[in-house]
Amino acid sequence: MFGIGMPELLVILVVALVVLGPKRLPELARTLGKAMAEFRRSTTEIMDELQTAQLDDARAKRRAPTQAPESTVAATSTEQQPQTPRTGGA
Helix, strand or coil: CCCCCHHHHHHHHHHHHHHHCCCHHHHHHHHHHHHHHHHHHHHHHHHHHHHHHHHHHHHHHHHHHHCCCHHHHHHHHHCCCCCCCCCCCC
């Protein structure tokens, strides 16, 4: 957890208790906990949206080569073979 051991954590808590006082410390801890929960929730939502977008892009790329554009299909089906002129020979 951020490289903070138990002695360092105790020093931080004692300093916070002295600076903020016993009345405001629980209020601050509750507010901080709610903020961290909201941050995690938002981060999870963003990650889900990014993963969904990546999956949609991957699916679209896999489907794209199998479907020929209509203009290509129309051009190949209406092409005519060049006709050679017939000469009126024997």
